[in-house]
Amino acid sequence: MIAVTTVTQVPPQPVGTLLRAWRERRRISQLDLSLTAEISTRHLSFVETGRSKPSREMVLRLGEHLDVPLRERNQLLLAAGYAPAYRQAGLDAPEMSAVREAVRLLLAGHDPYPAVVVDRGWHLVDSNASAGLLLEGVDPALLAPPVNVLRLTLHPDGMAPHIVNLGEWRAHLLGTLRRQVAATADPALTALLDELRGYPCDQEVPEVEVPGPGDIFVPLRLRHRGTELAFFSAVATFGTPLDVTMAELVIESFFPADERTAARLRTPE
Structure with missing residues (x-):
């Protein structure tokens, strides 16, 4: 009898959850981030709670202002349904x-x-x-x-x-x-x-x-x-x-x- 192993897939976190985690990690308030990224606090709140889907440009802008590493910026884009913006070529490429x-x-x-x-x-x-x-x-x-x-x-x-x-x-x-x-x-x-x-x-x-x-x-x-x-x-x-x-x-x-x-x-x- 062949044993079958069931692998439970962990669903990826929504982009709003990831952005909120990065903002809290950087100890930046919604107000401060909205001012530096030039978006309304209400819109940012809607993005973080999943009530609004951010554009690709907004994800990149928020990642920049939160000083998110390039690897994790790609993850933010994927979570929002967009293709990665930053390539990852091997050093031997x-x-x-x-x-x-x-x-x-x-x-x-x-x-x-x-x-x-x-x-x-x-x-x-x-x-x-x-x-x-x-x-x-x-x-x-x-x-x-x-x-x-x-x-x-x-x-x-x-x-x-x-x-x-x-x-x-x-x-x-x-x-x-x-x-x-x-x-x-x-x-x-x-x-x-x-x-x-x-x-x-x-x-x-x-x-x-x-x-x-x-x-x-x-x-x-x-x-x-x-x-x-x-x-x-x-x-x-x-x-x-x-x-x-x-x-x-x-x-x-x-x-x-x-x-x-x-x-x-x-x-x-």
Whole structure:
């Protein structure tokens, strides 16, 4: 006898419900949104309650004023019965050749300092040769694609045992991810945050990042072949993206935080 599994389809939420959720997430009143988006409060209320169907242009305008990510703007359009406005080409697509070239130039230009490119889910997209310095001693299982750089960093078999200030760096990464979850409402990122919170840490993890005397950033302090290396990082994104993939790419470049680290990177062993 063949067992038949019944799959219950969860109906998509109406566009009005989604828009109200985004407005409340951004802590914007109906009045404030109606003023900035130049529509009447009554009309906005009707849209949110489903009494009025918004036009395609209105969905896009409200998504813009609510700072909804491009991926979720497409979901709003689909919920309203319209086709997505923003394409999502793979990074290997022919039309993304200029983006690929820009990424390669940025990565190569940052050598001999480490740099990585990640997507919205913190999966490693690309890196330069110097990024390998950060990964020495990591369990090879964590380097099997797709590589999640947050998991790789905080996992007890990953970089965590080599990070001198693991408590500080953990707080920094979890705080960044927590803000991203608030901005995107992405359930996959929420699950990742819950997973990372469950990893062990034998150091105090500050709830609020407060600088000590003379501090201007949270450094990444890494034990490497008997030497402590210190880095700070800068994050870059592409300006004016109209493609979901391009909008979600993040380039993180690491810089030496002291002369000893700079000298070590300039003269690799």
